[in-house]
Amino acid sequence: MSALKKAQGRRLNLDSALERAAELLARARFPLFGGLFTDIDGATAALALAQKLGGVIDHAASSGHLRATRVMRETGATPASYGEVRNRTDTIVVIGKSPLTRDPELLKKLFPGEPGLPRPGKNKRELILLGLDKPSASTMPKGVPTTAINGKASLPDLVALLAAATREGRFDIRDKALRAQLEAAGKRLRNSAFAVFVYDPAELNEPVLHTVLETVRHLVKTTRAATFSLAAPGNGDGVNLCATWTCGLPVRTSFARKVPENNLWAYDTGRLLKSGEADALVWIDALEGEPVERPKDAPKGAPAIVLTSKPAKAGRGDVVIQVGCAARDHDAALYLPPIAGIGVVKAAKPNKDNPTVAEVLNRIAELIESKGLGKKGAA
Amino acid sequence: MLIQLKGGRVIDPVNNRDGVGDVFIEDGRIVGNTEGRTPDEVHDVTGKIVMAGAIDVHSHIAGTNVTLGRQLMPELPLLAAEGGQPILPSPAALGSYATGIRYAEMGYTTVIEPAMIPTHAIEAQTELAAIPIIDTAGLVILGNDDYTLELLRGGRVKSDELKDYVAWTLSHSKAIGLKVINAGGSEAFKFNARTFDLDEEVPDYGVTSRGIVDAMQKAVADLGVPHPPHVHCNNLGIAGNVETAVATLEATQGLPIHFAHIQFYGYGDEGEKGFSSGAARLMEAVNKHKNATVDVGQVMFGQTITVSGDILRQFDGRRAANPKKWALNQGEGNGTGVVPYHYKSKSFVNAMQWAIGLEIFLLAQDPWRVLFSTDHPNGALFVRYPEIMHLLMDKDERARWLDGLPEAARQHSNLAEITRELTLSELAVITRGAPAKLLGLTDRGHLGPGAIADVAVYTEQKNKTKMFSAADFVFKAGNLVVRKGNVVRVTWGRCYHVEPGFDAQIEKRVKAYYDRYFGVDPSWFGVTDAVTHRPDRFATIPLKS
Numbered sequence: 001m002s003a004l005k006k007a008q009g010r011r012l013n014l015d016s017a018l019e020r021a022a023e024l025l026a027r028a029r030f031p032l033f034g035g036l037f038t039d040i041d042g043a044t045a046a047l048a049l050a051q052k053l054g055g056v057i058d059h060a061a062s063s064g065h066l067r068a069t070r071v072m073r074e075t076g077a078t079p080a081s082y083g084e085v086r087n088r089t090d091t092i093v094v095i096g097k098s099p100l101t102r103d104p105e106l107l108k109k110l111f112p113g114e115p116g117l118p119r120p121g122k123n124k125r126e127l128i129l130l131g132l133d134k135p136s137a138s139t140m141p142k143g144v145p146t147t148a149i150n151g152k153a154s155l156p157d158l159v160a161l162l163a164a165a166t167r168e169g170r171f172d173i174r175d176k177a178l179r180a181q182l183e184a185a186g187k188r189l190r191n192s193a194f195a196v197f198v199y200d201p202a203e204l205n206e207p208v209l210h211t212v213l214e215t216v217r218h219l220v221k222t223t224r225a226a227t228f229s230l231a232a233p234g235n236g237d238g239v240n241l242c243a244t245w246t247c248g249l250p251v252r253t254s255f256a257r258k259v260p261e262n263n264l265w266a267y268d269t270g271r272l273l274k275s276g277e278a279d280a281l282v283w284i285d286a287l288e289g290e291p292v293e294r295p296k297d298a299p300k301g302a303p304a305i306v307l308t309s310k311p312a313k314a315g316r317g318d319v320v321i322q323v324g325c326a327a328r329d330h331d332a333a334l335y336l337p338p339i340a341g342i343g344v345v346k347a348a349k350p351n352k353d354n355p356t357v358a359e360v361l362n363r364i365a366e367l368i369e370s371k372g373l374g375k376k377g378a379a
Numbered sequence: 380m381l382i383q384l385k386g387g388r389v390i391d392p393v394n395n396r397d398g399v400g401d402v403f404i405e406d407g408r409i410v411g412n413t414e415g416r417t418p419d420e421v422h423d424v425t426g427k428i429v430m431a432g433a434i435d436v437h438s439h440i441a442g443t444n445v446t447l448g449r450q451l452m453p454e455l456p457l458l459a460a461e462g463g464q465p466i467l468p469s470p471a472a473l474g475s476y477a478t479g480i481r482y483a484e485m486g487y488t489t490v491i492e493p494a495m496i497p498t499h500a501i502e503a504q505t506e507l508a509a510i511p512i513i514d515t516a517g518l519v520i521l522g523n524d525d526y527t528l529e530l531l532r533g534g535r536v537k538s539d540e541l542k543d544y545v546a547w548t549l550s551h552s553k554a555i556g557l558k559v560i561n562a563g564g565s566e567a568f569k570f571n572a573r574t575f576d577l578d579e580e581v582p583d584y585g586v587t588s589r590g591i592v593d594a595m596q597k598a599v600a601d602l603g604v605p606h607p608p609h610v611h612c613n614n615l616g617i618a619g620n621v622e623t624a625v626a627t628l629e630a631t632q633g634l635p636i637h638f639a640h641i642q643f644y645g646y647g648d649e650g651e652k653g654f655s656s657g658a659a660r661l662m663e664a665v666n667k668h669k670n671a672t673v674d675v676g677q678v679m680f681g682q683t684i685t686v687s688g689d690i691l692r693q694f695d696g697r698r699a700a701n702p703k704k705w706a707l708n709q710g711e712g713n714g715t716g717v718v719p720y721h722y723k724s725k726s727f728v729n730a731m732q733w734a735i736g737l738e739i740f741l742l743a744q745d746p747w748r749v750l751f752s753t754d755h756p757n758g759a760l761f762v763r764y765p766e767i768m769h770l771l772m773d774k775d776e777r778a779r780w781l782d783g784l785p786e787a788a789r790q791h792s793n794l795a796e797i798t799r800e801l802t803l804s805e806l807a808v809i810t811r812g813a814p815a816k817l818l819g820l821t822d823r824g825h826l827g828p829g830a831i832a833d834v835a836v837y838t839e840q841k842n843k844t845k846m847f848s849a850a851d852f853v854f855k856a857g858n859l860v861v862r863k864g865n866v867v868r869v870t871w872g873r874c875y876h877v878e879p880g881f882d883a884q885i886e887k888r889v890k891a892y893y894d895r896y897f898g899v900d901p902s903w904f905g906v907t908d909a910v911t912h913r914p915d916r917f918a919t920i921p922l923k924s
Contacts, residue, residue: 040505041912072451072706081710083897088569109898117525117896118583120570193571220694224571226709244449245441245506248456248470259469262453333501333910336903340710341443341499343903 014321018360021282021305021319022367028280030256031055034269035284037234037292039332040342042284042357043242049282049365051247056254056278058269059239060285060292064202065232066264069240069250071209078216080196080226081340082109087116090123091192093162093185095212096155097132098200099230104139110198111141120224121193128185130162131155149181156208163215166190189215193223200230231337234287235326238335238342270295273302285310286323286357287334307357324354380419381405382857387424387836391431392804393812393825402429404832407857411828424836427851430807431826432488432833434814437609437639437674438755439686440478440510441492441517442503443708444715448686448756449473451706451717458682459760465848466762473756475509480866481762483512486835486850488872489814489823492517493558493609493639494688497524498711498904500552507874508911512860514833514872516818518609519554520688521545522591523565524712526892531586536594539882545598546881547889553876553906553917555818556606557599558639560688561613562591565713568691575613575691577626588613589630596634602879603922605819607635607672612644615692619648621657625664633670637817640676640754641665642736654728655791658738666744672817674752677736677767679759680724686756688713696720722759730788732758734781738792740771741799746808750817769843771801776843819920820875832857871913878919 025031033046036059050057071077085092092110099106111125127141129148134140149158153173161178164171165186173179189195197212204212212227219225231237240250247253247260252267254260265271272278273295279302285292286309294304304318309325326332327345329352336343355363382404389400403410403418439445448455449470456472466472472481482490490510495503495517507515521527526544530537545557563586564575570582577588595608612627614620624644638644647655665673682701687693690707693716697705701721708715722729736758743749755761769776774797781789789795801809815824822831836852849864860868886901893899908917 044509069450072704073453074704076451076700076704077706077708079706079708081708083711083899084569084709087896112898114895120582194569224569224709226707241446241502244453245446245475245509246471248449248453248472248474250450260471262470331909333505336899338897338899339498339904341496341904342502342505344501344905344907344909345903 014355017319017321018363018367021321022364022371024280024303024305024319025053025282025364026368026371028053028055030278031280031282032269032272032278033057033282033284035060035292035294036239036251037285037287038239038357039235039326039334040238040242041333042286042326042361043239044246045358045361046282046284047243047246049361051255052365052368054256056256056267056272057243057251058267059232059234059236059251060269061233062236062240062251064200064204065236065240066250066252067206068201068209068229070264071206071213075210075213078213078220078226080228082228082338083340084226085196085198085228086110086112088119089125089194089196090119090121091126091128091188091195093128093130093195093197094132095130095159095197095199096203098203099198100132100135100139102200102230107139107141111144113142119194123191123193126188128188131158147181147185149178149185151175151178153178156205159208159211162186163211166215167218189219192225195219195223195225196228198228202232231335234292235334238333241335241342276302278302281305282307284357287326288328307360309354321360322354323360324351324356326356329354330356381413381416382420382422383418384422384424384429384834384836387427387429388839389429389826390803390807391826392808394827396826397804402826402834404834404854404857407832409826409828409830409832422852424851426839428803428837428839429826430486430835430837431811431824431830432835432853432855433486433810434818434820434824435487435490435752435761436750436814436817437493437752438490438761439492439494439757440490440755441475441506442495443499444494444496444686444688444717446502446506447706447708447715448684448717451704452684452719455682455684455719462681464681464760464762466760475506476511479511479513483853483855483861483866484849484864485764485847486837486853487513488833488853488855489514489820491515491555491818494560495519495552495554496710496712497521497548497552500554500906501904501910504553504874504906504910508913508916511869511871512855512866514875516555516875517552518556518558519548519552520558520560520713521548522559522562522595526889527591528566528581528584528586531584531590531594533585534587534590538594538597540885541594542598542601543881543885544889545595546602546879547885549604550878550881551901551905553874555876555920556604556609557595558609558611559592559595560611560713561615561691562588564588564613564689564691568694569709572691573695577613577623577630592627593630596631596636600634603924604877604879605920605923606817607637609637609639611639611689615643615689616696618646618654620644620646621661624661628664628668628671631668631670636671638671638673640752640758641673642676642678642732642739642758645735645739650791652727652787654731656731656735656738656793658735658742659793662739662742665749669748672748672750672813674750675736675739676752676754676758677740678722678729678732679753679763679766680722680729680733681759682721683756683760684717684719686715686717688715690714690716692716693718724783725785727785727787730784731792734788734792734794737770737777738794738797740801741797746805747813747816749809750813751809765844765847768806768847772806772843774798774800873918874916875918875920877922879922
C-alpha cells in the first residue's frame with residue numbers, strides 16, 4: 001500500500017471513530033473523562049468537553065495529590081521549589097519509601113556535590129531518612145551525613161514522633177535507640193536554617209500530611225522550613241493546575257450542575273464506573289511510559305472511548321483512537337518538577353501520523369456542536 | 380464594514396473631546412473622516428456615554444500565584460457572594476473564562492497581569508490566553524533572583540550584563556515590562572529576615588533594596604522599554620510606611636518609575652492607635668515627583684484573598700488570615716504568599732485603608748499619574764470597580780459610606796472634608812488614557828482615528844455603580860461583544876509584549892547557570908507562539924527610540 005493510501009485509510013478510520021465517539025458522548029447522561037495522562041492542551045480540551053456535556057473529570061494518578069489539595073484547602077501549604085531545596089537547604093528529611101523508589105536519583109539531585117546558591121546558616125548539609133533504611137551506596141550522595149530512622153514503628157507513627165520531638169514535646173516509646181534518634185533529629189531541625197520535608201503524597205494519608213505541615217509551621221516561627229512534594233505521575237500536577245485555572249477546582253469535579261462540584265469520593269473514577277453513575281468513559285492515556293491500567297469494573301454496556309498512544313485492546317463497543325504521545329511525537333506543555341511549574345518539552349521524535357488528544361477532543365466537540373447534540377454543563 | 384455610534388456624549392480626554400458626537404469603527408479601528416459614506420450598521424447611543432475600552436494596569440488574573448490562591452480558597456466567590464459582592468457563587472467565577480467575561484461586561488478591554496514568575500511564564504501566558512475577549516499583557520518579576528543579585532553583588536553593578544539579563548527575561552517570558560517586588564526583601568526572607576528596609580543589605584549579596592531598584596530603573600530606561608519598572612516597595616501594609624514610600628520616591632532621581640498599589644504605603648503612625656492616614660504626605664511627594672506614576676490599590680470591605688510575591692510581608696500577614704489558612708510557596712526569586720483576608724467596615728484599620736485609598740485618588744493633582752486599581756484581588760475583587768467609581772464621582776455616596784464607619788476612623792481620616800468629585804473625563808484618564816500611555820499601548824485608551832476600536836458605551840445615571848456595572852455596548856477590536864451588560868459574542872484577545880535586543884552571550888550564560896544550579900534548560904520555560912494555537916496571539920510593541 002502506498003504511503004498516501006495508508007494515510008487516507010487512517011483518515012477514514014479516524015473520521016468514523018470520531019463520529020461514533022461524538023454520538024456516544026452526546027447520548028451519555030454523565031460521561032467521565034478519566035485517565036487524563038495528557039499534556040496541558042489535552043487537559044484543556046477534556047475540561048471544555050466535560051463542561052459542555054455536563055460530565056466529570058478525574059486523573060488516574062492524583063489520589064495523593066488530591067488529598068494534599070484538600071489539606072491545603074483546609075489549612076494551607078508550605079511548598080518549596082526543587083531549586084530552593086537543592087540549593088539552599090541545610091537539612092532534608094525524606095519521609096517514606098516512595099520518593100526514592102519513584103526517583104532513585106533523587107538524593108543525588110538534591111545533594112549535587114558542588115556548592116549551590118548562597119544559603120542561610122553555616123550548617124553542613126545533612127540528610128534524615130524517616131521510615132526507610134539507607135539505600136545502596138550507589139544512590140547516595142557522597143559525603144552527606146545521613147541518619148536513617150526506621151524500625152518497627154509505622155510511618156505515620158514515626159512522623160508523629162518526629163513532630164513531637166521537634167516541638168520538644170513528651171512522648172513515650174520503649175525503644176531507647178529510636179528515642180535518641182528522634183530527639184537528635186528534632187534538635188537538628190530546630191537548629192536548621194532551612195529544613196525541608198520531602199514526601200510523596202500518594203504514600204501519606206491526610207492526618208500525616210497535616211502533621212508534617214504543622215511541624216513546618218512550628219519551625220517557621222524561628223527559622224526557615226518547607227515541604228517538597230513529589231509530583232504526581234502522568235502530568236497529574238499539570239492537569240490539576242489546568243483544571244484549577246479553568247473552573248476553580250482540581251480534578252474529581254463534576255460539571256453536571258449549574259456550579260462545578262469537587263468531591264474526592266463521589267467523583268472517583270473507580271466508584272463512578274462501579275456504581276454505574278458514569279454511563280460513558282473517555283479514557284486518555286497519551287504520555288510516555290507503561291499503559292495506565294483502566295478500571296475493570298465498568299458495567300456492561302457503558303461504552304469507552306479510548307484515546308491512547310499505546311497499543312490498545314479494544315473491548316466490544318469501545319472506540320479506540322490512536323493519538324500522538326505528548327513530548328515524544330509532538331511538543332507538549334507539562335508540569336516539570338525541576339522548575340516546579342509548567343514548561344514545554346520538545347518532541348523527542350516528531351511524528352504527525354496521529355492527531356493529538358486536544359485535536360481529537362476538539363473535533364468531537366465540533367461534531368457534537370454541528371449535529372446539535374449535547375447539553376450545557378456548568379459555567 | 381462601517382459602524383456608527385451615533386449621537387452619544389463622547390468622553391475622550393486624550394483627544395480633548397467631551398461632547399455629543401459620533402464615533403465610527405471600521406476594520407477593527409476607529410476611523411475619522413467618513414463624509415459621504417453611509418454606515419453599514421448604526422447604533423443610536425443618544426443620551427449615552429461613549430468612552431474607549433478601559434485598561435487595568437495591575438490586576439492579578441493569571442499565573443502560579445493566582446492559581447495557588449484558587450487552590451487554597453475555591454470558596455472565595457461563594458463567601459464574597461454571600462457577603463453581598465456582585466459575583467456568581469461558583470468556584471469558576473474567578474477562573475480564566477469568567478474573568479474575561481466579567482471584565483468585558485464592565486467595559487474593560489485590556490488587563491495587565493503584574494506578577495509573572497520568569498520560570499513560570501508559560502503557565503501565566505497559558506492562563507492569560509484562556510481569558511476571553513480582553514487583551515492582556517504580563518509584567519515579569521526580577522530583583523529577588525540570585526542571577527540579578529549576583530550581578531549587583533556588593534553594590535558593584537555589572538550594568539551591561541544586567542541590561543542583557545533584563546532584556547533576555549522580558550523577551551523569554553514575552554512580558555510588556557518589569558516588576559520589582561520588595562526588592563531584596565524576598566531574598567532576605569530566605570535568610571530568615573522578617574523585616575527589610577530600603578537601605579538594608581540583602582544578606583550574603585550585600586546590595587541594598589535602593590541599589591536594586593536603581594539598577595533596574597537604569598536598565599529598563601537604557602533598553603527603551605516604554606513601561607518603567609513597576610515597583611512594589613518595602614514595608615507594605617505597615618504603620619508609618621509612608622516614610623518608606625516617600626524615601627523610595629525621592630531615590631528615583633528623576634528616572635521614570637511606577638509604584639503599585641500605593642494605598643498600602645499611605646500609612647502614618649500617629650494617634651492613639653498608632654495608625655493614621657499618610658495620604659496627604661504621600662500625595663505631596665507624588666504630586667512633586669513628576670517622573671513617577673502610581674496605581675492606587677483601593678480597598679473595599681468584604682471577603683477576598685491576598686496574593687503576592689512579597690513573601691516576607693505575606694509571612695507576617697498569615698497571622699491575620701481569615702479564614703485561618705495560608706500558603707507560602709518558596710520558589711525561585713520572590714516566591715509567593717497567599718493569605719485570605721476579610722476587610723471589615725467595623726475595623727478601624729480597614730476603614731482607614733478604605734478612606735486612605737479614596738483620599739489618594741482625590742488628592743491627586745494630576746490624574747495622568749494616579750491610576751485606578753484595587754490590586755485585584757488584594758484590595759478588592761475587580762468586580763467592585765463600579766462601586767469605587769461611584770465613590771470617586773459622588774461625595775454624597777462617600778458620606779453615606781463614611782457614616783457606617785467607626786467613629787475613630789472618621790475622626791482620623793480627612794476624607795469627609797474632600798468635596799472633589801471626579802468628572803467622567805477624569806475617570807476616563809485614570810482608567811483609559813493614563814494606563815495606555817504608561818504601558819506604551821498608544822493604540823488604545825482613546826477614540827482618535829487609528830486607535831483600536833475598543834469602545835464602551837454606558838447609560839449616564841446618578842447611580843454610578845449601576846452605570847459602570849453593565850455597559851450598554853462594548854466593542855472589542857470592532858466586534859460587538861457586549862450588549863445591555865451581557866456578553867453576546869466571545870472573541871479572543873491578543874497579548875502585548877516587548878522584544879528588547881540583547882547580546883547573545885547572555886543566552887549562553889543563563890543556560891550554563893540553569894544547568895549548574897537547577898539541572899534545567901531555559902528553553903523549558905521560554906514562552907513561544909505555541910502557548911496558544913491562535914496564530915496572532917502575540918503582538919510586539921515598539922521600544923522608545
